[in-house]
Amino acid sequence: MFFNSLAYLVFLPVVYGLYRLLGRRGQNLLLLGASYYFYGCWDVRFLFLIALSTGIDYYCGLMLGEGLVSRTRRRGIGAWFACTAIAFAGLQWQPAAPGQLLPQVSLPTEAGWWIIVGSVGLWSLLELTHSWFASMEERRRRRWFVRISVIGNLTILGFFKYFNFFVESAEGLATACGLPAEWLRLDLVLPVGISFYTFQTMSYTLDIARNKLKPTRSFLDFSLFVAFFPQLVAGPIERASHLLPILARPRALTFEGTTRGMFLILLGLMKKVAIADGVAESVNSIYLTGGAISWLDLVAATFLFAIQIYCDFSGYSDIARGTSKLLGIDLMTNFRCPYLSVNPQEFWQRWHISLSSWLRDYLYIPLGGNRGSTWLTNRNLLLTMVLGGLWHGAAWNFVLWGLYQGGLLVIHRSLGHHGPIVGVMRRLIGAAMFFPLVCYGWLLFRAESMEQIADFTQILFTDFGNMALTMSRPTLAGILGISLLIAVELLEFRRRSPRFYLAYPRIIRGSLYAGMFLAIVMGTSNDPAQFIYFQF
Amino acid sequence: MTQHNLSTSNSKSPPIAPRARWRDCVVVGIGFLATVIMFDVVVGYCFRLQGDESASSTGPLNRYFEYGRSVESKIRRMVGPDGRQHPLFSAGWVEQQGATAPESGASMTVYGQSFSNHVALASKEFLRDFETRLIGGPAATLSHSYFAFLQDKHWSKSEVVVLGILASSLPNIQSMTHMTAFWQGPAPHTYPRYVLNADSRLQAITPLVRSETDLCAALADGAKWTEFASQLALHDAFFDPFVFNRFLDWSPTFRLLRRGWGQSHARAVTAKLHTRDGFAPEAVAVARAILRTFVARARKGGRPVVVMLFNDRGYANHLDEALVPALHESEVQFVSSHEVAPAGNLANFVPDGHFRPDIERELGRRLASTIREVLGH
16 A cells, blocks of 8 residues: 555545544554554565564563563463464465455465464474573673574565575676576565664664663554554654654644644655656656667756655655654654755755664664774764665665765765855755765666666766757656745745744645645646655 | 543644634635635636647647546547537548558558558558558557458458557457547547457457447437447446546546546556556457457458567567467467567657657568568569
8 A cells, every 4th residue: 555545545534533533552453453454455474574573572672671571471472473474474365356345365375384383483482492581691681682683683684685686796706706606596575664664673672772762561562663554664764762652652633733744744745746756757768768868868867866766755754754643643854855955964964864863873873983083984984874775775786875975974074074054045055066966876876787877977977068858758747846845845944944834824825735735636647656765 | 532632732832722723724725725726717717728629739738737638528529619520530430441442453451550550651661562551540459450350341452461469559458449548638439349258259349339420429419428438337448437427627626636547547457457477368368369360361361461569668578478379379470579679678669659760660671571471472
């Protein structure tokens, strides 16, 4: 189910209506069920991975914080593993046949039986080792469970996301060395959102290990923290210290929260439906074509991709935040006018904030951050950004993109500290000068192969002045949406508040909403593309 | 309980009285509605079409806001107040084509659509002694071509029969008119929907409207039009009443919504018949049956058949995968665009979706060579 689908247009009001009728516990149960349904619409089988990650991290969290888990809880976790293994990985779900309401279910395959047996084995292991771990010296036990959590999560992520990438790369290396190379490759489907919820759950155990968070005893709250549907598949990557307390107490559904939530949903839909989908065809006409392209084609397509990826991703975040806001849950801000940044450091404080702050807190700082020599700081920056690039996808262009972003940060750092830029014009000029560097990063990010990066870079620097334009034109909805978005972002930046529109007369606000609505209506005829970040 | 907290605010701004909130909502709503209505009025006035003007003869913005007009309304607009009809109104009707016999001498009859016409015309450079009869319709599907062949009284006077099949039109094998599958720019011509009966034989579901005359009569008689629409609702997979029936056409906002809806409906139907792995078996089965019957009939009349397979944008080599086995089985010579210009390379196409002229020329050369080969020249 996608945020920009008709199914979601039905799903959200139903969930919201029921949510208003329930108390806190009922609300959490409803949201958990809705979240699993939301994800299951894409592929039921991979719900087991979420359930597995939930069970492992809940157990690790308790063992890290309290040092033991009661028998009842252990049985509960074991039953959770077994039941979810049977329901999601064992039974085979087929969509409902025409004229039928319920999906068709059939018995497990051989692989399904192995997963069920494995989950029961995991339960047994948990039972058998519990007393041994409980009697262990605290420091040693904490080290054990941090490792179990991190290795467990990264194994799931690494297997589904990076297995084939590393095998292919190793094969390539072996072939280059003249060695025989025909290794095992698996036909793996990348589970949607795996990078997001893996990082989110890992932050929970890591925060407990650092004594920044107390483990939750409520399995329901924790399961919902992992699977909360608005941000499950493409973030923002929430921290347990922020989201868990909200889930643990009654939420107030306020008028302001509702109107703000609806505004964010409207803005997000406009970004995605009108703009991102409106320029996608133009970008693809250059990046997916095998024919000759001009300098202007490349520059225009890359510029449009910068807009596409921003609107696609921040649009998703806005809808996620807006949906949560309707439910009385505040999610963190993920974007703050990133293209008005004047340097790479500022850019990463404004772009995909939930990931960049995650990388900072759980990778950059543990690596040493900027506490060592300049060389060590630069190494930490480069390593963090390369791993951040690799987080996006298992391909060399993402590694290169990370390296490029790390390089920009290192260069910026070596140029020394500059004070904040004051004045709108100076800010705009600074942003305009930095934006081409951001765009080149997007070229690396969007490229289909390393050969294309080489070709396009060559065109960029040697074909300057070739103004022939063969790129498909963006749609009218895209063009109008971009104009409206630029106005909204500039006003937001100028007023230094994302709620800048509340300062305008109500009639004008109504007109602004209508403009966004009409842009969405026009955008409905764009070819809908999947959210770009779903693949990560 | 949360529902009792609705009147409380958790923001830092001072709380607003409930009455003020409602006033707020009403005024914002008025601003919203006023803007949408203003948009409707301004766009409706500035980008309107004159009574007898068809969408294709006006500026791009006029066309943009017209795409979402209902099919019925678009078809009615094609007939001007003076009874003059837009050229698209007459395009593709099978009974009007093939009325003229080829002149004496070598000739070929080509059934298909613009893709096959372009290549057939390009082949004249290599077949100078051949007369070319073109029978087809806009984006015609295989069932249209087969029906045209059945209705053509003069095909056997040609030396060779050429059948052009377009990948993107193959899903329309489950339609009965261009109006439903191509509702944004509909041509009103119709053709039967072919299905396989229990014996795997082709069975035709003939449309109630079969000619321009029938169409004019249906447009003039509400009951006939409704009956025709009901038949489409039953037998045309692409039919959607929200897109077909005439209502709220005066509102540009509603037209934009209808356009989005219509596109998603067409995509959903096409997605059932064509996935990234190829065409759905039910569409392929009917297409193969038509192909076999077509070839058998032509051979019975003593004429060889050459097939042109056009794998256009977004269809990889799926048409080849679907039909080449049947062509081999029937020992039919064919020319495939995939061997010359793979559909995966967008550079092979011009913006309107056709192949580049140099590719059409190469396909024409191959067609000419294949025709000479089957005729033993």
